[in-house]
Amino acid sequence: MKKEIIKFILNGEQVEVYVDPAKSLLHLLRNDFGLTGSKEGCGQGECGACTVLLDDLAVNSCLIPAGKVSGCSVVTIEALSRDGKPDFVQESFVEKGAVQCGFCSPGMIMSAHALLKQNPRPDAMEVRTAISGNLCRCTGYKQIEEAILLSAEKLNK
């Protein structure tokens, strides 16, 4: 496996890493940058637990080869809270009881951010569609949907 230097913006900071470009972005984040907030539920693009923002779009980071993020901006769950204070989406998830085991939560929250960036006033159906690639086995999605609608309300206040 031949390594390459990959430069990209990670959580707002310019970074550079010497790595096998075929390695998945998820493993790059988790293993090389120690950002373990993005979870691996399947490694095959089927669960959404690894969702991060790639140039503001929600992607399954387990499917993205590290080489592909060169020159892009990647945002992970770790970047959302500022000075130890959770952001409005994270707060809404807690307020609405949208978190049980929490394994899906980082991915869900990233998908919510991607949605709100594109559509700040989503309706329930748009929320459901936006998170349809994020599996949650615990909650039945209802409180997650409510949390994202509440986030939108906060955003528009």
Add this chain to the structure above:
Amino acid sequence: MPIITENITREKKTETDFQSPEVWTKVTGKAVYGNDFKLPGMLYGKILRSPHPHARIKKINLGSVEAMPGVYASLTGAELPERPYGIVFDDELPLAAELVRYIGDEVAAVAAVDNETASKAVEAINVDYEMLPAVFSPREALKPDAPQLHEKFKDNLAWERNLLRGDSDKAFREADVIVENTFTIPSVHSTYLEPTVCVAADDPYNGLIIHTAVQSPDAVRVIIAKALELPLSKVRIVGPVMGGGFGGRVYGNLKLYMIASLLAIKTGRPVKMQLTREEEFLVGRPMIAAEMHLKMGFKNDGTILAREADIVTDNGAYSAQAPWVSKTLSERNDSVYHIPNIKTRVRLAYTNKVPTGQYRAYGNQAANFATESLLDMGAVKLGIDPLKLRLKNCVKTGDTTVHGLKIKSCALAECLKAAAEEIGWYDRKKGYGYGISAAIHASGSLVFDKNFRGAAALARLELDGRISIFSGEQDYGQGAHATFTLIASRVLGISPEMITVYSRDTLSSPHSIGALGNRQTTIGGKAVQMAAKRLRELIVLTAADMLEDPVVMEKGTLRSASDRIVELPLVAYHYHSLTCGLSLIGEGRYVPEPSEYDETGYGNIAVTYSFAAHGAVVEVDKTTGAITVHKIVAAHDSGKIINQISAIGQVFGGTTQGLGMSCYEGYLFNKGEVANASLADYRIPTSLDVPDITPIFIENEDPEGPYGAKGLGEIVQIPVLGAVANAVADAAGVRVTDLPITAEKVYQALSGWECE
């Protein structure tokens, strides 16, 4: 929107909403799950699995695997003493010694610097197999000429039970109406989102420490110590955060833990092992599959006279808890209604397939599908409204059921009426199908260990006035710790923010049977209540001693008769210096009345029982068979609700899982090979599949549970299956008796076209 009923007057209450502060670590990505955990010098382990359903290992050729760069050790069954272990029967080995019995059976393992190296090394191992004939159908397996899996279990019969109550032959002779049918339920996987993972570390000082999130760490520790012949006090389990359990992780993955431990001992380095999602499906212990032939007899007025059952459950290659699950599956449902005469035969058969375990409602959900479907078939034949039929026969407070369960509190009739009303049962719209179904579930099961029925907890006053609760009951997302916090907060009269519950280390937590049998709230919660009560007494005594005056405790403050005030930290310090370092600790234990049952299993098997009735509204497209589930109403008697936000979450989540089992999920096998071992092929409900779910709580106070509460987490899944099946049958005019109920099967039933 949830409807919360207080003695059936509807009002919403919010003062009971509380979440463990751990939730903040989860939304910020800081919570440490098993795979996030690392130790210095840690290696990674991988397992070589059998590609054959049944074979004899002739030779394992390790070749130069151990010499490969980055490989630290390999391990085969031949190196290990042949000491079988198990949960009910000792029928498994950490690594196969001679025989492999299913596709996925553990054959050899490797520890290496990283996962990739370990995977490559495992692939380089060469195994010579001698193929053996295999058997995949449990009914076939029970035939005398079938291939044999285990020497000790003749005719592949792992377990059998014949149960007779009353005289069912006579009752069927007297019955006016008889219905019978066969129902089949495939194996289903809990599909917790986090694949199972552990890190095992061993050194002479600490002994073996396994970092893994498992529902019953104490039970796992005992099994592992015994199987690996290690002193029990030198095996410790420390739990990272658990990414879901649902009963599928009561014992976690014992083989994974043992292999990681053996590799750690062999290499002297910590070893991490994680199942891939595919491996989860291959070896992750799904719930047993079942084929249930049921027969029910009624009087013309709808009185149920008798129920007969011939049930075969599919064990897969090894047994785990399958006998217990088969037992619950075959009988718990009999106690929803008055059924005076019962005849049941249940046989658990070994097959060359994925070994099984359990899932959330312990087989009761599978039985609900069969029984409640049959009940509706009875209603049609009798010409009686299905709701009326249920109301006529359902159990109530004060009853002792056919199997001897003592019903101390029961609002089942109210649940049925509430669910029916909420789905519009009395005003059914044309073009839609309506279904209802009822359930009972043990709340605080006493049968897992006759000598260890209850639970213990410790409540410690810290020097800063905060309270630490130590309990052996795990929280894997279902909110047990928030409930415990609320219980302790009520007893002590201090805010929940001042209380922290710890459970994840077998070294510091009291021993517990673990999170199964809906023990958490009823038994574990009660122990916390007792511990907090004792601590409160000790605090008051100590403060009285300090102030030399009787005191009362109010809102975390102690006030003497002469109006002097002392705060909790001072009380803590006082005791601390008095004893030169001890803390005030309230020990709490809850030891329920022994459950007395005879050799036929007749008797009361749980502290109390939860009840529920669900109603479903569906639409079926008669040209394609496509099903749309519009609404599920989940009416529950779980006693008093202690934590509303988590109770509602349990109902949404458990109902959705029930819907998954009803319409989507199930293992598919092709000659013993799992044909849908991925989340793309084994489909669980997504956000687009979930209907409108309405939780209703009928809050009757239970005399046993802490603050009148009963279990909820398991029962939520049960009545969904019957309700959806009945609603689909109502809409389609034909009945699918084989789970999951898919469009294809409805279409086949509609067109009268039979296919395999």
